[in-house]
Amino acid sequence: MKLAYYSPMPPERSGIADYSALLVPALRRRVDVDVARRGKSARGDVALYHVGNDPDSHGWIVEALRREPGVVVLHDFVLHHLVAGTTLARKDGKGYLAAMERDAGLAGRLLGLGVIDGCIPPLWEVRPEDFPLCGEVLDLATGVVVHSAYVEERVRERGFERAVWKIPHPAWPAPAVTPERVAGSPVLGAFGNLNASKRVPQLLDAFARFRESHPDAQLLLVGAAAPGVDLSGRIAHGGLEGAVVHEDYVDERRLWALMAGVDVVVSLRSPTMGETSGTVVRAISLGKPLLVSDVGWFSELPADVALKVAPDVREVDRLADAMEALADPGVRDVMGARAADLAATEHGLEHVAELYAAALEEAAGGEAVRHAVLREVSAAAAEVGFEPASGEAGVLGRALDEVEI
Amino acid sequence: MCSPQVPFARGGAEILAERLTHELQAHGHEADLVTMPFKWYPGAKVLTHALLWRLADLTEVDGRPIDLVIGTKFPSYVVKHPNKVVWLVHQFRQAYELDGTDLGQFGDSAEDRATRRAVHRLDRVALGEARTLGAISQNVADRVKRNTGLDAEVILPPPQQLDFRCDSYDDFVLSVNRLDRAKRIDLLLEAAASDGSMRVVIAGDGPDRERLERLADKRGLDGRATFAGRVSEAELADLYARCRGVYYAPVDEDYGMVPYEAFMSEKPVVTTRDAGGPLDIVRDGQTGLVIEPRADELARACRFLLEHEAEARSWGKAGRAIAERVTWDHVVERLLG
Numbered sequence: 079m080k081l082a083y084y085s086p087m088p089p090e091r092s093g094i095a096d097y098s099a100l101l102v103p104a105l106r107r108r109v110d111v112d113v114a115r116r117g118k119s120a121r122g123d124v125a126l127y128h129v130g131n132d133p134d135s136h137g138w139i140v141e142a143l144r145r146e147p148g149v150v151v152l153h154d155f156v157l158h159h160l161v162a163g164t165t166l167a168r169k170d171g172k173g174y175l176a177a178m179e180r181d182a183g184l185a186g187r188l189l190g191l192g193v194i195d196g197c198i199p200p201l202w203e204v205r206p207e208d209f210p211l212c213g214e215v216l217d218l219a220t221g222v223v224v225h226s227a228y229v230e231e232r233v234r235e236r237g238f239e240r241a242v243w244k245i246p247h248p249a250w251p252a253p254a255v256t257p258e259r260v261a262g263s264p265v266l267g268a269f270g271n272l273n274a275s276k277r278v279p280q281l282l283d284a285f286a287r288f289r290e291s292h293p294d295a296q297l298l299l300v301g302a303a304a305p306g307v308d309l310s311g312r313i314a315h316g317g318l319e320g321a322v323v324h325e326d327y328v329d330e331r332r333l334w335a336l337m338a339g340v341d342v343v344v345s346l347r348s349p350t351m352g353e354t355s356g357t358v359v360r361a362i363s364l365g366k367p368l369l370v371s372d373v374g375w376f377s378e379l380p381a382d383v384a385l386k387v388a389p390d391v392r393e394v395d396r397l398a399d400a401m402e403a404l405a406d407p408g409v410r411d412v413m414g415a416r417a418a419d420l421a422a423t424e425h426g427l428e429h430v431a432e433l434y435a436a437a438l439e440e441a442a443g444g445e446a447v448r449h450a451v452l453r454e455v456s457a458a459a460a461e462v463g464f465e466p467a468s469g470e471a472g473v474l475g476r477a478l479d480e481v482e483i
Numbered sequence: 484m485c486s487p488q489v490p491f492a493r494g495g496a497e498i499l500a501e502r503l504t505h506e507l508q509a510h511g512h513e514a515d516l517v518t519m520p521f522k523w524y525p526g527a528k529v530l531t532h533a534l535l536w537r538l539a540d541l542t543e544v545d546g547r548p549i550d551l552v553i554g555t556k557f558p559s560y561v562v563k564h565p566n567k568v569v570w571l572v573h574q575f576r577q578a579y580e581l582d583g584t585d586l587g588q589f590g591d592s593a594e595d596r597a598t599r600r601a602v603h604r605l606d607r608v609a610l611g612e613a614r615t616l617g618a619i620s621q622n623v624a625d626r627v628k629r630n631t632g633l634d635a636e637v638i639l640p641p642p643q644q645l646d647f648r649c650d651s652y653d654d655f656v657l658s659v660n661r662l663d664r665a666k667r668i669d670l671l672l673e674a675a676a677s678d679g680s681m682r683v684v685i686a687g688d689g690p691d692r693e694r695l696e697r698l699a700d701k702r703g704l705d706g707r708a709t710f711a712g713r714v715s716e717a718e719l720a721d722l723y724a725r726c727r728g729v730y731y732a733p734v735d736e737d738y739g740m741v742p743y744e745a746f747m748s749e750k751p752v753v754t755t756r757d758a759g760g761p762l763d764i765v766r767d768g769q770t771g772l773v774i775e776p777r778a779d780e781l782a783r784a785c786r787f788l789l790e791h792e793a794e795a796r797s798w799g800k801a802g803r804a805i806a807e808r809v810t811w812d813h814v815v816e817r818l819l820g
Contacts (some may be wrong), residue, residue, distance in 0.1 A: 455534065473538070
């Protein structure tokens, strides 16, 4: 089987480019893959489109999807930023309004007009989760690959009736790096851009509380602070000078080294756009215990790998409690071993590639198989006088459904 | 008891299903064997024939409930029942480890690939709903784990009931097999050709017989290779009773009854590292010899047995102790427990 593969690829810098760089070689061991160059077409029996929320990385992929429907890998459920970037940013106000109306009816169109006229702030910044704008992509998709039950549910809620395959994010093999350790014990690390959704204030408040009983604890923050996030002010406010180390952008190798040097990886998020976290996947590859927000994909991590805290009014207390639990080296060892096991099994690259191959082979030929089976069964039924709408035909249909034929 | 039937073909799986039915009756249960014809080609036929099993209503018959169904070989375990047990003989191997080999069935077309995947999904559903999932060998259990992620308990089937005994350790090596290429009888003939005094007796018949007889002629075995053909149970028991050892080395066999029969006759078994099921009980230097699948190694192994009767006796006795532990009482207890 030949696969037309649409995705950002290195040297483009994006999480999905990294994802495809990891996946494609394993996929090529199973199917013939033609990777489309940016803006160009690829050829295959079935096409696979990686769609994320970044218009620069994925705008051309959605255009290709419009030309030839195929299987969509929905890396983010919320695509508001993508749609805004491929409509409003290209002076296509009508396109944006159409997407808003598709999502939320007339009220959506009116809100869109408000955004265009500058009467209300951009919705992709303030309320993207309320208007995911994934309708067009789902309409064009012949099947959807998701990474979580959370996104699968959202997709089904929107009335998508075609095939959905839940395929875990593949784990990167942990590179042979020398761990780079910050002095202190225990050391907690948070990795990735420090923007409003990463719950930095709550993390710092909880860490300050935790540090009262663990004065040697250190918090390592790796990633650029987004505009509007006053990191140094926050650190000073919490009395955490000397207890928090901040590294701005680091290259991939150093990221692994720094992550390998921490005792716990913290990955907080709210709201969620239905995304997975490359940081979390790297962390389990390294066998690190996790502290995460109890939202979306993160909620589906096994309880013996990740402690989960809901982003509610008691978040800070519970984060501090979780840090307390993770201060026990025995607890960290058990959770870390389970994390490494999870990376090698459920998130194992070959396992994930096999799931992709199964999904794509079904997408390419499944309809023909279903027709062949139905032709034979219905011909036999008709020969002995069963009407299509009869009870007997219903029995046949249910039996086919039960065994997923 | 559910077992598919390929019209005009009969092999180990059919014998096993009949035997278990008989043993269930002997253990005081009312048991009957249900069969349906199975055809696996062309195209999606494998799926429609599997569907036949799904449509069979075995929850009750003539107003009397059926308490339990036991599925065995694909696709009989697709049957639906609230109390389903599977004693797995094998899955549809063409959709798994045989795919892409000479023994595979599915080509590169999109429909063939998708049919293969549909068999995978069907297996996950049908095997996943079993209350107990047993496998007839470690090899079959390993395969089902690899193919579906499901854990199966190894429940070994005992050998058929023959007049097992040990009369002597004569100077011939016995092969008991259906004669087809996968059984690798040619390896035994090549080994005999390379050892001027080695005698072999080949019991069984099959599509590869003519080729094997030609090979024996070509290698000038001059009566040192005897093709005994299909033999009676009494003749088979007699061959086991008199041979020095038994050669049994099919490619990746599901189970393999022959080693158990050899052991019941206190004879050691020569097998190969890639033989699958036989490796559950044939231990190198304890109950037989495990070698690479090469004629020179096989010749050396057979020569060793012919020159070391004491080891052959000792390994055969050790094998018997193992085979005697495999009983129908245990099988019935595990499947019904």
